[in-house]
Amino acid sequence: MADVLIAVCALLLLMVAVGLLSVLRGPTRADRMMAAQLFGTGGIAALLLVGTASGVEAVVDVALTLAVLAAFASVAFVEADRQAEGVIAKEDRK
């Protein structure tokens, strides 16, 4: 069964890699961020698969950490975007 899980894991990582092309293509910043989000979800799935296949239960904790960090990354993106807009708006007023 472990072989099947590792094969599924490889397929998922391939899908994530293809999805990361969207970082290059854009066209908006939000699209690039979405590719990072895809990397988060795909990475969590891959970690859970590896953890179960190898029987190392600590890997599930790593996946849990990645889930939290992926959310923080997106929140940081939105917040930085908002602040950048604010700075531009202030410069326009001058």
Place this chain on the structure above:
Amino acid sequence: MKTAADVFTIVAMLAGIFFFVAGTVGLLRFPDTYTRLHALTKADNLGLGMVVLGLLPQTGHIVVALKLIVVWLLVMLTSSDVSQLVARAARRQEEGT
């Protein structure tokens, strides 16, 4: 019993891979930012859910199985929030230009 669990796992994994492929194709092929966001956040979460469902019979311990479900719930919670935030940021960028 073992065989039934393995068959269940394989079927769930195939469904999971299908949804991940759908999410990636949607991210690359859909026409605008909002539809891409839609494809990504729904399809990928369902894919992860299927993978977690498939892994449940393979875990040795009930605690590990519960932890897998917690990971999935956390991802669903955060990605629904994040999709709202990203959509708002995308709209702001559109209005700005």
